[in-house]
Amino acid sequence: MSAPLPIALYGTGQVGRAVLARLERFADASLVVVHVENSRHEWSDLDADAAQIVLDATASDTVAARHAEWLARGVHVVTANKLGRGASLARADAIEQACIASGARYGDAATVGAGLPLLRSLRALRAGGDAIHGVAGVLSGSLAWLFAHFDGRVPFSTLVREARAAGYTEPDPRIDLSGEDVRRKLLILARAAGVALEADTVQVESLVPDALAAADLDAIDEQLATLDAPMQSLLDAARETGARLHFVARWHDGVARVGLETLVAGHPLAAGGGTDNRVAIRSARYAGQPLVIQGPGAGADVTAAAMLDDVLAIRDALRGAQAIRSVATSSKNASIGWGRLIA
Numbered sequence: 001m002s003a004p005l006p007i008a009l010y011g012t013g014q015v016g017r018a019v020l021a022r023l024e025r026f027a028d029a030s031l032v033v034v035h036v037e038n039s040r041h042e043w044s045d046l047d048a049d050a051a052q053i054v055l056d057a058t059a060s061d062t063v064a065a066r067h068a069e070w071l072a073r074g075v076h077v078v079t080a081n082k083l084g085r086g087a088s089l090a091r092a093d094a095i096e097q098a099c100i101a102s103g104a105r106y107g108d109a110a111t112v113g114a115g116l117p118l119l120r121s122l123r124a125l126r127a128g129g130d131a132i133h134g135v136a137g138v139l140s141g142s143l144a145w146l147f148a149h150f151d152g153r154v155p156f157s158t159l160v161r162e163a164r165a166a167g168y169t170e171p172d173p174r175i176d177l178s179g180e181d182v183r184r185k186l187l188i189l190a191r192a193a194g195v196a197l198e199a200d201t202v203q204v205e206s207l208v209p210d211a212l213a214a215a216d217l218d219a220i221d222e223q224l225a226t227l228d229a230p231m232q233s234l235l236d237a238a239r240e241t242g243a244r245l246h247f248v249a250r251w252h253d254g255v256a257r258v259g260l261e262t263l264v265a266g267h268p269l270a271a272g273g274g275t276d277n278r279v280a281i282r283s284a285r286y287a288g289q290p291l292v293i294q295g296p297g298a299g300a301d302v303t304a305a306a307m308l309d310d311v312l313a314i315r316d317a318l319r320g321a322q323a324i325r326s327v328a329t330s331s332k333n334a335s336i337g338w339g340r341l342i343a
């Protein structure tokens with residue numbers, strides 16, 4: 001039996017804690033957590049550098065900036081943090097190149113749709129020779145939840161507090177409300193589809209009023225109410241046309257945009273409830289009717305499950321490689337044996 005794979009976990013917030021709980025329940029002797037750290041503390045059985053898999057459950061740019069460096073050293077990275085492939089194109093390319101050079105794997109299923117089979121499907125289509133023409137849909141679990149619940153009876157700011165408490169929003173909910181989180185996901189999807197999209201080419205329509213944008217993180221609660229009047233007007237205007245509000249991302253023909261749209265019931269992107277993401281993929285294969293993928297797009301548990309899936313895929317690939325090496329060694333020995341026999 002091979003030695004357990006040492007894992008380092010960065011981030012012990014909603015997602016990081018769910019990852020640890022899941023690893024504990026999973027209780028598999030093939031994995032061992034040797035290092036855990038957050039922005040305040042570190043707990044180590046072994047040096048973080050001894051880890052063969054790094055799990056990034058932070059929203060930190062500093063941690064994401066290390067992904068390529070880890071990969072280049074042959075350390076596998078599994079991330080819920082979108083600032084790896086969802087930030088600058090240069091960083092996304094560095095991650096790609098590091099994987100190619102070292103053979104290390106980058107597990108990013110949790111970064112879009114909290115693990116829905118979105119990235120996996122895009123990559124499988126491309127690997128099968130399909131050409132992806134565009135992606136459109138609802139990519140924010142928190143905004144989907146907010147607009148599913150916002151009917152004017154409860155102020156929008158109250159719902160934002162609820163979404164934050166439920167663990168659907170980013171640590172700073174303005175990252176969701178400004179469209180930045182959706183921009184990152186659209187970049188990750190478009191890049192997975194083979195398009196070298198620069199971050200600043202995505203047009204982003206923010207919902208955040210200036211006073212809220214300017215507030216310090218620990219003072220945003222006082223400023224959340226500045227959302228209420230503008231959001232109520234948008235809701236009223238949508239209702240006059242018999243439509244509902246949805247925060248939609250679209251990439252097609254080199255144009256990428258994210259922002260609020262009014263969609264009538266029955267529109268292909270308007271279905272779903274709760275934190276559901278709903279994404280339509282158009283490709284050469286799916287030219288007439290798009291391929292549509294829908295399901296919960298936020299929440300610590302689904303996200304942690306997606307991270308663990310990526311960890312297990314890496315473990316299995318390493319075991320497969322080991323098995324191939326031992327078959328190769330034994331067949332080499334066998335051929336030595338045959339050689340002796342023939343001689």
Ligand SMILES: NC(=O)C1=CN([C@@H]2O[C@H](COP(=O)(O)OP(=O)(O)OC[C@H]3O[C@@H](n4cnc5c(N)ncnc54)[C@H](O)[C@@H]3O)[C@@H](O)[C@H]2O)C=CC1
Nearest residue numbers: 011012013014015038039057058059060080081171298299
């Ligand atoms: N909550 C959700 O539904 C989903 C979250 N994600 C992503 O998961 C990540 C974590 O989200 P949450 O757990 O909700 O956030 P959180 O705010 O609950 O936890 C963040 C953790 O990261 C730690 N951290 C921050 N900077 C660090 C650093 N430099 N080094 C080590 N640790 C550091 C913090 O101390 C904290 O423990 C984010 O990138 C988010 O976008 C992805 C999919 C779904």
Ligand SMILES: N[C@@H](CC=O)C(=O)O
Nearest residue numbers: 140141142169170298
């Ligand atoms: N804040 C994000 C969480 C998942 O990525 C969202 O609302 O979708």
